[in-house]
């Protein structure tokens with residue numbers, strides 16, 4: 626089953642995101658469980674949990690929900706105060722996800738802030754181990770997202786993600802989220818069938834395609850290998866439509882939630898257009 630959707634606002638409460646996803650015609654949605662720009666994190670009220678679960682159960686269209694971690698977190702920093710604060714926050718968000726029955730929480734590793742890749746990877750492994758220990762037995766799975774490799778951000782090379790995950794105490798508990806724009810910016814081409822196959826062959830060899838628990842479908846504002854994290858609406862950037870055609874018709878990825886993280890536009894007009902474009906690329 627194809628599970629197409631978008632990142633959806635939770636304004637008015639997390640349960641409202643499901644209604645918005647329904648209206649937009651999403652099969653899957655991504656949400657923040659709380660404001661992505663503040664360190665404040667409160668447990669989700671029991672009534673809200675119930676409203677969210679009921680909304681999902683009764684939704685005609687939306688079948689799956691994934692969450693994205695806060696942008697304030699940095700799991701890769703060697704600054705122990707910021708790292709510990711990040712881990713605590715990550716654990717709080719994991720608890721929110723678990724209380725809502727959200728299947729996965731997508732996270733970026735973080736930035737080593739000039740301390741070097743090796744130190745950054747060590748810090749990331751330590752952070753993930755602490756989160757997994759505090760969240761033992763959780764249904765919510767952690768998905769590490771490939772990054773564009775902007776500045777000192779870790780995780781744009783599949784090798785880096787492998788170094789992190791394989792060094793954790795429980796690699797099986799960690800899956801991946803594949804972002805098309807980040808991959809392209811990081812130097813993994815997707816524009817021809819051969820490039821697409823080569824990129825996923827590398828992914829399979831280093832990380833395992835079966836561990837992909839979500840996709841972010843974004844076109845690219847900047848050119849190939851730019852290492853700049855900027856998403857364009859589908860077909861309006863340097864990726865073009867072809868990579869999405871390959872992805873949407875790749876049977877290996879059926880049943881994996883695929884969400885836009887593009888500009889929704891006024892009244893979601895751009896998201897509607899993106900979804901229409903994507904659906905037009907699916908072969909019957």
Ligand SMILES: [Zn+2]
Pocket residue numbers: 770804841886
């Ligand atoms: Zn993304």
